[in-house]
Amino acid sequence: AALVKALQQTHKDHHIDLPSLQQVFTHVRFVAYGNPSYLAPHKDFPVLDRLSGRTSTHTxxxxxxxxxxxxxxxxxDHLAKANHKLNETNELSMRYAVQPVR
Known part of the structure; x- marks a missing residue:
């Protein structure tokens, strides 16, 4: 519920109409990386939830x-030029730099 509220507030702050976020996917993918390891450069694409028929919108x-x-x-670099921009399908694409707390 707290995550849904945070996403709703972010979209409200930027004057973006937001579809209902009341549903959460039935399956969540957990990825654990050993030490040392890294994830190669990639783009997160929408995923279809087969049970609900809904498509993911956030990572x-x-x-x-x-x-x-x-x-x-x-x-x-080519994704970080703007924190908020429209992607190829005119949907809002939000990108933030993330660092773990040390």
Whole structure:
């Protein structure tokens, strides 16, 4: 519920009409990385939830541990030019730099 409220407030702050976020996907993908490791540059694409027929609109990253160095989420240069811009389908694309608490 807190995540839904935060997303609604973010969209409200930027005067964006937001479809209902009252539903959450039935399955959440958890990814755990060993040490040392990294995730190659990529773009998160929408995913279809087969049970509800809904398509994902956001990626949520939660760091469960901290580290002495590294651990940053680095956005690709060509994606970081604007925090808020329309993507190819005229949907809002929000990108934020993320760093774990050390």
């Amino acid at each position: 949520f990253i939660l760091y469960l541990t901290t580290c002495a160095q590294g651990g940053d989420t680095v956005l690709l």
